[in-house]
Amino acid sequence: MSTPSTKTLDHIVHLTPPGTVNEVSWQFQDLGFHVIPGGVHAGGLTENVLVVLEDGVYLELISFTHPASHYPPGSPDRQKRDANPWAWKEPGWIDYAFLGSSSTSISELINARAKKDKSRIRYDPEVDGGRERSDGKVLKWRISAPSQDNGRGVAPFFCGDVTPREWRVPLDPPSNAQHPSGAFGIAYIRLLVEDDDFSDMTMDITSIVGISPMSNTGRRATWMLLEGKPRLIISVPETDDERRTLIERGEGIYEVAFLVNSRKKAGQAKTPYGKIVWLQG
Numbered sequence: 001m002s003t004p005s006t007k008t009l010d011h012i013v014h015l016t017p018p019g020t021v022n023e024v025s026w027q028f029q030d031l032g033f034h035v036i037p038g039g040v041h042a043g044g045l046t047e048n049v050l051v052v053l054e055d056g057v058y059l060e061l062i063s064f065t066h067p068a069s070h071y072p073p074g075s076p077d078r079q080k081r082d083a084n085p086w087a088w089k090e091p092g093w094i095d096y097a098f099l100g101s102s103s104t105s106i107s108e109l110i111n112a113r114a115k116k117d118k119s120r121i122r123y124d125p126e127v128d129g130g131r132e133r134s135d136g137k138v139l140k141w142r143i144s145a146p147s148q149d150n151g152r153g154v155a156p157f158f159c160g161d162v163t164p165r166e167w168r169v170p171l172d173p174p175s176n177a178q179h180p181s182g183a184f185g186i187a188y189i190r191l192l193v194e195d196d197d198f199s200d201m202t203m204d205i206t207s208i209v210g211i212s213p214m215s216n217t218g219r220r221a222t223w224m225l226l227e228g229k230p231r232l233i234i235s236v237p238e239t240d241d242e243r244r245t246l247i248e249r250g251e252g253i254y255e256v257a258f259l260v261n262s263r264k265k266a267g268q269a270k271t272p273y274g275k276i277v278w279l280q281g
Contacts, residue, residue: 024049040065045065121204186258
C-alpha cells in the first residue's frame with residue numbers, strides 16, 4: 001500500500017457567531033461567492049454551508065447551532081460543546097484541513113515522521129465524524145487532528161472520507177463552483193506566528209507535509225502543496241495590523257488568497273471576520 005500524501009489542501013474553516021449560517025451565506029454571496037447548502041454535523045452542535053472551488057478545495061462556513069448558554073451547565077451537551085476545538089475561537093478563519101485517509105492512520109504517519117525529525121508536533125488517534133446533508137444523505141469521515149498542546153488552527157487537521165468525497169464536496173453540477181467573483185482556486189493560506197515560535201512551527205509543518213519549505217527567510221516560510229498549488233505560508237507579523245491581529249486572535253490564519261480570472265476582482269476584502277486577498281490567476 002502506498003503512503004498517502006499529507007500535503008493536499010482539502011478545506012478552510014470560517015466561523016461565525018452561533019445560529020448565523022443563513023447570515024454568513026448572504027455575506028459570502030455579497031463577496032461574489034456561490035454558496036451551497038451543507039447540513040448539521042453529527043451530534044447537532046454545529047452546522048455549515050459551503051463554497052466549493054474548481055480546484056477541489058472548499059470553504060466551510062460554520063457556526064454553532066446555539067450559544068453555550070443554551071445548554072445547562074454540566075450537562076453532557078454542554079460538556080461536548082465546551083470540548084469542541086472551535087468552542088473558544090473568535091469568528092473568522094479558524095482552521096484548515098488537508099485530505100486524510102480512511103484506511104491509513106495519518107496520525108501515526110506524521111508522529112513517526114516528527115519523531116525522526118525531532119519536531120514537537122504530535123497528532124491524536126483518529127476519531128469518526130460525519131454530517132447529514134440537507135437532502136438527507138449521511139456523510140462519514142475520519143479526523144486526524146493535532147493534540148491539544150500542538151496548535152490546532154496553526155497545524156492542519158486531516159479529513160479522510162469513508163463515504164465518497166463527492167458527497168462532501170459536490171462539484172457536480174459544475175455551476176456549484178462558478179462564482180461571480182471569478183474565484184476558481186486557492187492561491188495561498190498565510191498564518192501568523194510569534195517570533196519565538198517561528199523556528200519550531202517551521203519544523204512542525206515540515207514534518208506534517210513531508211517536505212522542506214521552498215523558501216525560508218527566517219521570518220517567512222513557504223511550502224508548495226500538492227500539484228504545485230496552493231501555497232502554505234507562515235510568517236511573523238510585519239505590520240501594525242498583523243501585530244494587533246496576533247495579539248487579539250493568537251496564532252493562526254491571517255488571510256486567504258483566492259485565484260480569480262483576469263477580468264474579475266483584485267485587491268483585498270473582508271468577510272467581515274477575516275481577510276481575503278484576490279490574485280489574478
